Amino acid sequence: MANLSICAAIFNPDTNDYDAYGLKIAANNIxxxxxxxxxxxxxxxxxxxxxxxxxxxxxxxxxDETHYVHSVGVGSHANETNFYAVGQIIGASLDPIDSSVSNNTFIAFYHSPNAESCLTISQILIDYMSLTQRDFLVMVVHPTGQFALVLAENVVFKYNPFVSSRITTNTSFWPDISFTPRAADIDTNFxxxxxxxxxxxxxxxxASVIVYLIDNNLRHIYSNWTYKPSNSSWQSQLTFSGTNGWSVKYSMSVDINNFDPTRVxxxxxxLNTVFHFVISGSGTILTxxxxxDNGNSVGFGKGVAWLASDQAAILANRYTSTFSLWLSSQIWLYTQLPTIGLTSAPTAIIPNNQQPLPSTINNQLLNIRPISNSLAVLDVTGTTLLIVSTEPGFYASTDTRFSAESVSTHTISTKxxxxxxxxxxxxxxxxxALCPSGSRSSRGSINCTRCNSSTFCPLxxxxxxxxxxxxTVSQAYAYPTSPDVTSFEDILLTEGDIWIGGLVTIALVVLVAQAYNFSTKFVAQYPAEKVGDSNFACDISLRNAVFETVLQSLAIPRSNDESVIYDMLTNQQWTLHVNLLNTEVACSSMSSNQFIDGLLVPINFIAxxxxxxTVKSSFLVPHDVATIQFIINDIKPIGGVKIGMxxxxxxxxTSILKELGFSQAFYNSNRTLAQTASVALQLTLKNLGGTVTIYL
Incomplete structure (x- = not known):
């Protein structure tokens, strides 16, 4: 006879994982x-x-240190300082034939008689139960805080700390005994x-995703819905393997709209998907x-939260396809949602330039929870960011530069x-939100004012x-191709054969007069870039200059005449002008640097x-190829930028060096300046080429 060795499962969770098994954060207005x-x-x-x-x-x-908390919960509309905690005993056996399985699960109730001091909060009650599973233990707290429901794989129970028989259990509630709850939320009646x-x-x-609508006394399942992917979707290829134990891969989120409980x-x-359900039939029909969804990635809907009857937030995480590696986290905000569902495009995404992710918060976000119109955000290190709702004309800034000193261990937004x-x-x-093109606003506005149509009012x-x-001020000039006849001496009559009588004499006089008239006008055709067409000649492109395009070897020494103009160009001091158009950016928030041999060297503004x-700034720049960094340490909108030299x-x-002076505006009426923009500025000068590149 063979001896069978049975290894009992022991509950030994990773206590550093703030995402495991349940919600580690709960909040209300207290x-x-x-x-x-x-x-x-x-x-x-x-x-x-x-x-x-x-x-x-x-x-x-x-x-004590043997108690591991799966989830905490509070009543969303509770008016007392209460909270609940549910969990299991670390090291307890989960084998049903093992006697130590007894009392391996607990639920505790905490209360404070003083809402102004958390030092008075204490554990009032703790009760123990015996469960044979460890991974799926979901708790929800009634909006009033009067009781909690605990939903497990093979049992559900109601916990009411205010009555003598605190625990009411139902061991045959789920119609499918294989059902494992992953997330839940509770309203007054369902x-x-x-x-x-x-x-x-x-x-x-x-496995398949299923959603149940149940009563709060754990007696009835009113309605249910099962997800069925379309045959053409990538979700139809998912196998749902390995669902027996808890993993972030199969985590879910649920939130009932506290402002309109018919929306869930x-x-x-x-599935990379968030579903919007409507509750009807006096809380008995789920539709x-x-x-x-968020395309072909996975992780969208890691957390969901209603912030008003028509406002919602979705935690849009991205993971590798196996959920083995986190890639990114964003919070998508929706406003003015239609009553029938969700819109595909969010109103805003956090982080943004007004609401960056603070340095105190890890980039990997785990969950979000609503606090009336506000939002609590939990990161992978267990740190919380509170984004507190603001009234019209104000926004909730998460920029810690605006934060006042606080004893809070949480990071809290400022108005x-x-x-x-x-x-x-x-x-x-x-x-x-940015005012649309053709309108404007001042600081703290609740709406935008229409601009005069003759003015520049971009986004x-x-x-x-x-x-x-x-x-635009331009000095560019397209020099024409030199005609075959370019020298005045080519025009003059230099030889004659025989002067014949008076007729020839008259002809000569006329010719000399015409030559004088021509020479006078020809001399006036200089400089070429400032004169018009030569209408006095057959070739209207005729100029008092000769243009050549040739490659000249650098090894050939410059002539004395060329050296003069080269020296004049070398000694010409260039000034770069950068004007910011339609903005409240201040000079004090701007700076500039030059890249020299890979190093950033500050450049001081001369004005x-x-x-x-309009902000007008200028600074001196070198003649050779240069990369200049123009930094604006501000988040204020900028309608356009005008660059000139x-x-x-x-x-x-012997020589004249013309004054340099040109500028060009860069803008788009339906856009504002991006956080990183680059402008390549190239100068081509007569006998000398130079390039300056500016990065804004």
Whole structure:
């Protein structure tokens, strides 16, 4: 007889993973709580979040170091300082025939009698249960905070700390015993649960996404919806293998709209899709109304959050196809959503120039949670960013340069007035929007003002700028090809045969008179670039100059005549002018550098002025090939840029060097200047070529 060795599964989670098993952050308008499993403690923050004191922030230890918290939860509309935590005992056996499986799961209730000091928060109750699975333990807290629901693979239970029989259990609730819950949210009368059901080992698609609409007493499943990909989609090729244990690959997100509970968002990163459902029939009918995805990548919908009845946020992560490597994180913000669903294009994306990702926050974001109109963002290190909603005319800046000193361990946005050229006409966390072309705004505006049609008002205009600021000054001249007859002496009559009588004499007089008239006009055809056509000659391109295009060896010494003009050009000082058009950028936020042998060398401005929403700056530049970096350390809109060069003219006894002076404006009425723009500026001078490249 063979002896069988049975190895019992032991729960041993990675306590440094803030994404594992459940939500490690929860918040409402009273408190924010975050579970730090690696430190065996909760971080608690009381409102107001944007003015934190020492009494409003504290740490609260777990029951002991054997307790691992899967999820924390608060009531979205609770009016008391309460929160719940659910988890399992580290090292406990999950084998149903092992006696140590008893009491391996716990749920705890925390409360504070003083809403102004988190130091009074303590664990009021903790209850234990016996579960044979470890990975799928989803908790939701009723909006009032009066009870919590815990949803597991083979059991569901309701936990009410305010009654004597605190736990009500249902072990046969799910119609499919293979169902594993991945995410959920609760409203006053119903709960939405998203998860996976197994299709069996023989199926090519091992599991399917399913969404349940259930009652809050855990007695009825009102409605359900199962995802079925179209045959032509890339999602139809997914196999859903390896769904037995928790992984980020099969994580999901759910949020019910607190402002309009008939709207629900469900995010499924593996499908790269967010689904919008409508609840009808007094909370008993679940209907899919729309869905959006983010192309062929995976990770879209890692988190979802409603911020108003028509505003939403979606955590758009990107991973490699196997979810083995994170690639990027963005938060897509939607405003003025239609009642029937989502729009494909977001209103704004965080990070942006008004809302950069602070240096205190890791680029890899794990989840987002709504706090009324505000948003809590959790990163991979367990650090939280709070983006606090602002009123019209202001935006929630995440730029830490504007942050006041605070004792808060969280990074909290600050309220900043909308920049000139932008506007915001609603409450929310989204940034101010650029005024459309043909309109303008001042600082802190809630709308844009129409510009006079005769002025320059591009996208993001701050004022009505005169059109003359866009005028181009050009010194370019297309020199003509030299005609066959180019010298005055070729025109004169130099020989005659025989003078015959008076007729010849008269002809000679006429010829001399014509030659004199021609020579007078011919001499006036200089300089070539300042005169018009030679209408007095048969060839109107005739000029008092000879043009040649030849390659000249550098080894040939310059003649004395050539050296004079070369020296004059070498000694001419060039000044580069950079004008910023229709902007509130200040001279103090601008600087410039020159690249010399791979090094950045600062260049000082010789002049800089601000007038009529135009910034005019100038600095000296070298003659040879140069790369100049023009830095604008500001996020204010810029309607256009005008670049030009000047240089003084000189003359001596034999040569004249003309004054250098040209400029050109670069703009597009339907665009504003990008964060990085480059302009290649090339000068071609007579007898000398030089190139200057400017990077803005």
């Amino acid at each position: 408190l924010l709580v975050e579970s730090h499993s690696n430190a065996y403690e909760f971080l608690i923050l009381l409102t107001p979040y944007d003015n934190v004191t020492n009494d409003q922030q504290c740490f609260l230890s777990y029951t 709960t939405i649960v998203a998860g996976l059901v197994s299709n069996g080992a023989s199926s090519s698609i091992r 968002l469900v995010g499924v990163p593996y 899919l109304s729309s869905q959006i 900043q007035a909308c920049l000139a050229g932008t506007m915001k006409n609603n409450i929310g966390i989204y940034p101010c 993001g205009a701050v004022a009505e700028v005169a059109q003359r600021e866009l005028e 800089c002025s601000e007038n009529n929403s 000047t240089g003084p003219g000189t003359e001596n006894n």
